[in-house]
Amino acid sequence: MSTLPHTARAIRDAVAAGEVTAVEVCQAHLDRVVATNPSLNAFNTVCAERALAAAAAVDARRAAGDVLGPLAGVPVAIKDNLCTNGLRTTASSKILDTFVPPYDATVTARLEAAGAIVVGKTNCDEFAMGSSNENSAFGPVKNPWALDRTPGGSSGGSAAAVAAGCAPIALGSDTGGSIRQPASFCGIVGLKPTYGRVSRYGLLAFASSLDQVGPMTRTAADAALTMNVIAGYDRADATSSASAVPDFTAALTGDVKGLRVGVPRAFVSNGVDAPVLEAFDRAIATLKDAGATVVDVELPNAPSGIPVYYLVCTAEASSNLARYDAVRYGHRTTLAPGDTLQTMYERSRDEGFGPEVKRRIMLGTYVLSAGYYDAYYLKAQQVRTLLRRDYDEAFRSVDVVAMPTSPTPPFTLGEKTDDPLQMYLTDIFTVSANLVGLPAISIPCGFDAHRLPIGLQLTGRMFDEATLLRAADAYERATQWPTLASV
Amino acid sequence: MSSLSLEDVERIAALARLELTADEKHLFVRQLTDILTYAEQVQRIDTSGIAATAHVHPDQRVEREDEPRPSLGVAAALANAPDADADAGLFKVPRVIG
Missing domain, CATH: 3.90.1300.10 (Amidase signature (AS) domain)
Known part of the structure; x- marks a missing residue:
């Protein structure tokens, strides 16, 4: 520069x-x-x-x-x-x-x-x-x-x-x-x-x-x-x-x-690369040297974050991305005479979306479909409430929660x-x-x-x-x- | 354990309006089975009596007066359409009614 x-x-x-x-x-x-x-x-x-x-x-x-x-x-x-x-x-x-x-x-x-x-x-x-x-x-x-x-x-x-x-x-x-x-x-x-x-x-x-x-x-x-x-x-x-x-x-x-820094030690210690954990511990020590108080906290439901997240976000994505219908904006496939509206939707979306987007639309459509909603989407939304309670509990004793x-x-x-x-x-x-x-x-x-x-x-x-x-x-x-x- | 069949994948793809290739269908049979099997761990958590999170700020008021406001004109609304009839102000799609 x-x-x-x-x-x-x-x-x-x-x-x-x-x-x-x-x-x-x-x-x-x-x-x-x-x-x-x-x-x-x-x-x-x-x-x-x-x-x-x-x-x-x-x-x-x-x-x-x-x-x-x-x-x-x-x-x-x-x-x-x-x-x-x-x-x-x-x-x-x-x-x-x-x-x-x-x-x-x-x-x-x-x-x-x-x-x-x-x-x-x-x-x-x-x-x-x-x-x-x-x-x-x-x-x-x-x-x-x-x-x-x-x-x-x-x-x-x-x-x-x-x-x-x-x-x-x-x-x-x-x-x-x-x-x-x-x-x-x-x-x-x-x-x-x-x-x-x-x-x-x-x-x-x-x-x-x-x-x-x-x-x-x-x-x-x-x-x-x-x-x-x-x-x-x-x-x-x-x-x-x-x-x-x-x-x-x-x-x-x-x-x-006087800042109270919470560390969810059990959650943070699991599956973290050694250099990351070392840098994290040094950072906590630096905050402590600067006058912060370090407090142990627990987030018992945090390990469930990934499955909950990927159930909720894919469900919402499948709904949100339904708008890409090749009508008002976006890629439309080359239509042959006799192609139906349904073909236009399906082929345009297959050509326009990449693999990860399709994967998430598929997963979200599945977890919202009849017979699976309660077991996946509703369950995930309930665990979300438990996770919120974990944080509410932690913030009774700390001002911030620190993690890598x-x-x-x-x-x-x-x-x-x-x-x-x-x-x-x-x-x-x-x-x-x-x-x-x-x-x-x-x-x-x-x-x-x-x-x-x-x-x-x-x-x-x-x-x-x-x-x-x-x-x-x-x-x-x-x-x-x-x-x-x-x- | 979840195990999706090829027919399951085809049914979901039809619901999602995705025309998948044969290769994509086979890939998704495997990958979606893997992901759902992993996600099933949430089913072991006791959530009896726990309300679902519908909104992270449940107390927020979202009502307001329904007042007409300026909006996009027809030309701007049609500008990105793959096939539009600008003069008639229409989005064009394949014939639906025979």
Whole structure:
């Protein structure tokens, strides 16, 4: 990277002070995208002209003495399952490969209204279904720290883009860990807000009771800055919450004295790679040295998170993805004379969806079908309630619950693609926050012997992202792990 | 233990409106059996008297006045259609009624 500032806060301040123009910042980040995309494949679409025009508009507003927004001139990358008006949005699926949304997702509209500059749309697992970004119709993303490794998924392109310096902020979506696990694999910060904290309007739906949009950044402060812009009630999303939105940047006191950190030791000790467990224990010790209190907690139902998650999310996916019918938008098969409407539906969907998406639609259709609903879907929804009680009990004695984000460092490309169940098991520590709706953050907590990033996950009380960001910021100040990969 | 047959997979595919190839059907017989067998562990958990989680914020009020609001125009709504008649304002599909 050049000598230009490279956090969102520093860019925003430098643009506002006239030390650098928004166009210069934008061009430097676009150059970085062009330089890294051949090796990383982090972007499905780069919108250089649109970005430079938006940056020029910020510079013009500053020259005219207008008030600038809280992200004025800050480049952002948007996961390609979030609608951008007039800019292709594919969900990394062949079924949407030419889809141009006629409207903006609320989060992208809010970012642009705050002066942020959209540089492009990031690669992801198809419809956000995956844990390695290998389920993309546009090819896998590579990890900027080691090109033979996955960046994680499903928001792998967003994570790689931030770690490689293509943008200080990317938006991701998280249904079972899709912000936090790639943040962990790429050595950056990723926050899944409380369910309902951020509008889902314009997010291409995967599992509506679990999906949540959130920031991926290199610092906790930039995550807080982004949350200030994207959080809050939206009348276009009936599940968005009217809860008051605090100034998240005001929470960053640098102090964790008195913070009670819960560690579910029995859950965390099982099936975790040694380097991850060592990094986790060091991170807990660092928080303790900084004044936090460490408390043992139990989450007896957490080991059931994976089966519960894959029953619930596939059921919802099978319903949500029924909309891809080749009528109003999306891929339609080439019809022969005499082909029926039924054939059009079935063949278009078979051609348009990739293997993992079909697998999940099939599984979800099965668990919702007559005779199986009670044994699978209803049972899973009941265990979800038990899991919620586990967390309620834990939060009686602690303020945050700490776990590794992923049981392993980033794994090798192709390592798990033939065995979907092995891929699903990598989500063991992330799915429960989605199942119960709680906010959770992944922050960098070191590297293994191969210099592969490891992440620490903190889960907080309902609507208490502020405490997560405060702890993340304090830990970051105490450790200063590098977050910019030199691709 | 769950064991899906080829006929089960074909029945589900028809419900899901997916025209699977023979290879895909055989792959899904194996993979869906594996996943469901794994998922059956939830059936051992005692959930008697436990309510299902319908929403993580059950107290949230979602009612609001039903007010007309601006919406997409016809041209924008048709712009992404694989086959549309823009003049008539229609999505076109294969003939349904003989």
